[in-house]
Amino acid sequence: MSTFIEARGIEKAFMGVKALHGVDLDVHVGEVLALVGANGAGKSTLMRILAGAQPPDAGTIAIDGGPVSFGRPQDAQDYGISTVYQELMIVPDLSVVENVFLGALKKNRFGLLDWPAMRVEAGRILSTLGFSASVDALANTLSIAEMQLVEIAKTLTRQSRLVIMDEPTASLAKEEVENLFKIVRRLSAEGIAIIFITHHLNEIFEICDRAVILRDGANAGNATIAELTENELVSMMLGRSVTANVDRSGTALRQDEIVLSARGITRAPALHGIDLTLRRGEVLGIAGLMGAGRTELVRILFGADPADRGTLEAKGRVGYFGSPRAALDAGLGLAPEDRKGEGLILPLSIGQNITLSSLKKHVGPLGLKLGDEASKARDLAAQLQVKHVSLDQAVGELSGGNQQKVVLAKLIGAGVDIYLLDEPTRGIDIGAKEAIFDLIWSLTETGASVILISSDLSELLRLCDTIVCLHLGRVTQTHRRSDFDLNAIMLGVMGKAEHAPAGKAVV
Numbered sequence: 474m475s476t477f478i479e480a481r482g483i484e485k486a487f488m489g490v491k492a493l494h495g496v497d498l499d500v501h502v503g504e505v506l507a508l509v510g511a512n513g514a515g516k517s518t519l520m521r522i523l524a525g526a527q528p529p530d531a532g533t534i535a536i537d538g539g540p541v542s543f544g545r546p547q548d549a550q551d552y553g554i555s556t557v558y559q560e561l562m563i564v565p566d567l568s569v570v571e572n573v574f575l576g577a578l579k580k581n582r583f584g585l586l587d588w589p590a591m592r593v594e595a596g597r598i599l600s601t602l603g604f605s606a607s608v609d610a611l612a613n614t615l616s617i618a619e620m621q622l623v624e625i626a627k628t629l630t631r632q633s634r635l636v637i638m639d640e641p642t643a644s645l646a647k648e649e650v651e652n653l654f655k656i657v658r659r660l661s662a663e664g665i666a667i668i669f670i671t672h673h674l675n676e677i678f679e680i681c682d683r684a685v686i687l688r689d690g691a692n693a694g695n696a697t698i699a700e701l702t703e704n705e706l707v708s709m710m711l712g713r714s715v716t717a718n719v720d721r722s723g724t725a726l727r728q729d730e731i732v733l734s735a736r737g738i739t740r741a742p743a744l745h746g747i748d749l750t751l752r753r754g755e756v757l758g759i760a761g762l763m764g765a766g767r768t769e770l771v772r773i774l775f776g777a778d779p780a781d782r783g784t785l786e787a788k789g790r791v792g793y794f795g796s797p798r799a800a801l802d803a804g805l806g807l808a809p810e811d812r813k814g815e816g817l818i819l820p821l822s823i824g825q826n827i828t829l830s831s832l833k834k835h836v837g838p839l840g841l842k843l844g845d846e847a848s849k850a851r852d853l854a855a856q857l858q859v860k861h862v863s864l865d866q867a868v869g870e871l872s873g874g875n876q877q878k879v880v881l882a883k884l885i886g887a888g889v890d891i892y893l894l895d896e897p898t899r900g901i902d903i904g905a906k907e908a909i910f911d912l913i914w915s916l917t918e919t920g921a922s923v924i925l926i927s928s929d930l931s932e933l934l935r936l937c938d939t940i941v942c943l944h945l946g947r948v949t950q951t952h953r954r955s956d957f958d959l960n961a962i963m964l965g966v967m968g969k970a971e972h973a974p975a976g977k978a979v980v
């Protein structure tokens with residue numbers, strides 16, 4: 474198979490931190506190449522370099538055997554390289570046809586813009602892609618899947634030879650993914666190469682011819698799909714397999730006491746029949762990709778969203794909580810993913826935020842007992858080592874890690890003993906992370922239980938007694954601390970369901 478593009482020794486650093494260390498990549502004419510790697514492996518950076526959107530610090534690129542250098546995206550497009558970015562590049566206030574021809578407008582023989590011809594061509598291309606809206610519709614009225622088709626139509630008007638698709642299925646529904654597969658197969662049959670970035674095993678193994686694996690900004694493997702197993706792929710992504718850290722002894726876990734049990738939780742389109750069991754003193758981790766349904770799941774447990782079906786039994790009562798207030802009153806609290814939007818009131822003081830959920834406890838016969846409230850807030854802030862000047866300081870002035878501690882203090886102050894923590898360590902520094910890990914453990918020592926969502930698998934391995942993998946709204950695997958296996962957990966996250974050996978207890 475002849476090679477279309479050859480990249481050699483590509484290096485890229487951001488503010489001194491290496492994102493790519495001498496990566497090589499070949500793309501053959503008409504192939505569908507899976508580019509695979511954990512988050513942060515360097516996939517998007519490498520693609521931006523191939524698309525001329527970012528210059529490499531070092532390395533060479535050749536097309537059809539001749540060296541090229543891209544100063545800007547247009548240079549790469551002139552060689553037939555187009556990209557459908559993760560964050561789509563549609564202009565919302567322009568029509569579909571204007572978006573399709575943006576940057577490559579067609580003129581007629583009088584040198585005037587030829588809208589009739591562009592409308593006809595856009596309509597023809599889009600209909601072959603399964604697009605049913607009008608070419609005159611404004612882009613901001615389209616669904617994500619339709620916008621993606623507009624992006625693909627753009628690439629087809631430009632004599633593309635390589636189309637880069639960066640996680641194109643991350644926000645598509647099942648039928649939309651099927652349609653995209655058809656398009657990918659058609660482009661490939663026409664000799665157009667595709668680089669397809671995805672974390673879903675079924676997509677890699679169904680649609681791709683070959684896989685290139687990146688790990689920590691370097692090449693970690695390369696194989697034709699027919700000769701690759703799921704296990705080999707994941708081993709290349711992760712390197713040596715990492716087992717559980719000994720930090721967590723699990724001494725707080727009381728196996729026999731179930732504090733929360735969910736059966737068949739369903740909410741279309743995100744969740745399909747989720748079963749979960751949480752025990753006293755347990756840290757239960759939920760691993761999954763964007764779109765797996767992790768946040769949706771904890772929001773339902775917290776009464777923030779209704780479920781379509783399923784049952785919940787928590788704190789000795791049966792039934793979903795009707796509202797977050799009802800959940801909090803029962804001792805179940807959520808630290809949301811979006812702590813600035815939902816977890817905290819930024820202009821209010823630290824003290825006010827901490828006592829927000831527990832005001833009822835400070836109300837005496839003569840109204841709010843302000844002395845009580847302040848001393849409680851002081852104790853909690855000290856316990857969590859919130860770095861602050863005074864409790865009267867606005868929460869919005871604190872660092873991310875300290876804001877997260879205030880969220881947790883608020884839940885502790887409200888007397889919660891089932892904690893739902895959605896990405897509690899995202900975007901915070903290592904010191905604050907360690908403090909939050911210590912806090913999670915000390916909470917379980919006192920009999921609390923925690924459901925922890927984290928995109929960082931090594932964090933889950935370190936903290937949890939149990940890890941449940943969620944993929945597209947279904948539980949694929951459940952692992953106990955005694956048999957944690959990073960490869961198996963990653964496979965579960967990427968969609969491989971476990972085949973429970975006969976006789977094995979179901980969690």
Ligand SMILES: Nc1ncnc2c1ncn2[C@@H]1O[C@H](COP(=O)(O)OP(=O)(O)O)[C@@H](O)[C@H]1O
Pocket residue numbers: 487488491492510511512513514515516517518519
């Ligand atoms: N514009 C940027 N500024 C600083 N760091 C960046 C930038 N883009 C990417 N990085 C860093 O480069 C590394 C690779 O990121 P990326 O290419 O996005 O990985 P992937 O797409 O495989 O998840 C990460 O450590 C990321 O934080």
Ligand SMILES: [Mg+2]
Pocket residue numbers: 516517559
């Ligand atoms: Mg990326």
